[in-house]
Amino acid sequence: MPVKNASITRRRLPGSGPGRVRWDVRWRSRSGRVKTKTFASKGAAREFADATEAAKANGGELPDAGDRTVGDAAAVWIDEVRSSARTAKTIDNYESVLRTHVVPEWGTWPLKNVRKSDVRSWLARMDKHGAGLSTRKQSRTVLRLVLGLAADRGWVGSNAAEGIRVEGAPVRQEMLFLTxxxxxxxxxxxxxxxxxxxxxxxxxxxxxxxxxxxxxxxxxxxxxxxxxxxxxxxxxxxxxxxxxxxxxxxxxxxxxxxxxxxxxxxxxxxxxxxxxxxxxxxxxxxxxxxxxxxxxxxxxxxxxxxxxxxxxxxxxxxxxxxxxxxxxxxxxxxxxxxxxxxITLNTYGHLFPALDEQLTGKVDDVLRSAKESDGADIGADEADVDSDYDA
The missing domain is CATH 1.10.443.10 (Intergrase catalytic core)
Known part of the structure; x- marks a missing residue:
């Protein structure tokens, strides 16, 4: 059946539970080709379908995937995160980082314009303005995941945030141990x-x-x-x-x-x-x-x-x-x-050396005990020999 307008189809993936449903948008381009794009939520699919119809109504064509922005990819990515099996705390952290650090910087950038040098410059500016190592790492991670989705969808050729290292010494909150x-x-x-x-x-x-x-x-x-x-x-x-x-x-x-x-x-x-x-x-x-x-x-x-x-x-x-x-x-x-x-050793490893010293001391005690026992046995044997000789 010919596709005249953008249509949305609900598709269930193998398995069950949230995150196992996808929404396919099908439409016919000006060249006559039938195209399909998949979304994690009905809302994102509807938004795309509406944009397609609006573009066609104006005599134009839906913008090429390369003209999509980081903000576009971020909206689709966070929709998928919300429908995934991740914990509520993790989802909240992702939303916070996206809202506070990623979208304000990258939201309007065309995906095709993002380069590794741009990502490095962004992280350097965050460092200069006082952002901690953890904040910079989380921000880099979220941007990497957003650009990864864009690369998977074919909206951009490569992930510019992939392989970018975040430099700096971690600042850990001091642990307090009560007696x-x-x-x-x-x-x-x-x-x-x-x-x-x-x-x-x-x-x-x-x-x-x-x-x-x-x-x-x-x-x-x-x-x-x-x-x-x-x-x-x-x-x-x-x-x-x-x-x-x-x-x-x-x-x-x-x-x-x-x-x-x-x-x-x-x-x-x-x-x-x-x-x-x-x-x-x-x-x-x-x-x-x-x-x-x-x-x-x-x-x-x-x-x-x-x-x-x-x-x-x-x-x-x-x-x-x-x-x-x-x-x-x-x-x-x-x-x-x-x-x-x-995790146990990284968190509490500094508490184990004291036990190691105790263990070393106990090994010394065992060795000393063995030597003293060996000396006592030798003395007894010599006494027996002397006694036999005298006899």
Whole structure:
């Protein structure tokens, strides 16, 4: 059947779930050729179809793919991101970087005009104006992904952001490790019993803030003394987003110190299986921002702890405790839920040398003991020989 006007067709990809649907736009060019373009959302497809009809109505032709702008590609890319299986936090970060750094600089640039030298100049200007290494890396990554989509669609011949390195030394926020006494002092300074337990559990198990907020009563097994981490509650752009998985997409069972089990038992005693373990004072879902401002920071000040103490530092504290007790890196990795041992070693590797020194000392003790034992045996043998000779 001849194609007279732009048409939109919905097409389902193999599999199921969001992101498995595409929208095909078909139209006939002035030369009579039937063309097709695919979009991740119906909105983007409709916009393209409308532009095609408007161009034909004016006696013109739809602009060539090479005349598309970076902004055009960015709009299609972010639509695909929103319909993907990425976490709400990741999508929010992508949108923020796109809105704040990429589109203001590149939105009106024709795709065919972007060169590697332009990308390098942009990153250099960001550095000169005080943008940190992380911000520059994220901005480069988003631009690379946008231009990658454009290259895949045939809108541009190559990805100008591919292979561009971002130079600079990373600036890490200093980790704070509480001693056991400081952890208890912080917990005791909390204004509610449930938050006292929260601090002690977070500081000994290493649960992430989103894992704490998302924990339900059914995930606390008092019989085995473990917490099953299988879902999170993330605050994104002022709204709470429930995610039926952890950061690494893997559930894990985390042991709880036996001394804290009675406190946990009291906390979940009257709760239904689906109820949150920790909530706001009014019983609603726990918002990290409100908890920090109204409860955590005041308690830290009352306990005489640094004002820059973060909730995430309780996770660092748990890791430091495990390592100080001789915890193997793989064991620390599993408890904290890291996706790889490299993350564990990169984050806490500086805490392991002290254990290495202890281990070296213990090897020396074994050697000394072996030498002393060997000397004692030789002495005994010589005594026996002398005795036999005399006889």
């Amino acid at each position: 056991a006494d400081q952890l208890v002092a912080l917990a005791d300074a909390m204004d509610e019993e449930q938050y006292r337990v929260l601090v002690m559990v977070a500081g000994t198990t290493g649960l992430r803030a989103a894992e704490i907020a998302g924990l339900r009563a059914r995930s606390v097994d008092l019989r085995t003394g473990t917490i099953t981490v299988c879902e999170t509650l993330v605050e994104v752009g002022g709204r709470l987003v429930q995610q039926e998985h952890t950061k690494t997409k893997r559930n894990r069972a985390v042991p709880v110190p036996a001394s804290l089990l009675p406190d946990l038992a009291a906390l979940v005693k009257d709760k239904q299986p689906g109820d949150r373990v920790w909530t706001s004072p009014t019983g609603s879902d726990l918002r990290r921002s409100a908890f920090m401002a109204k409860h955590y920071k005041p308690a830290a000040a009352k306990a005489g702890l640094p004002p820059e103490l973060r909730l995430h530092d309780l996770r660092h504290t748990a890791a430091a405790i495990l390592i100080s007790l001789g915890g193997h890196p793989l064991s620390v990795k599993e408890r904290l839920g890291h996706s790889s041992i490299e």
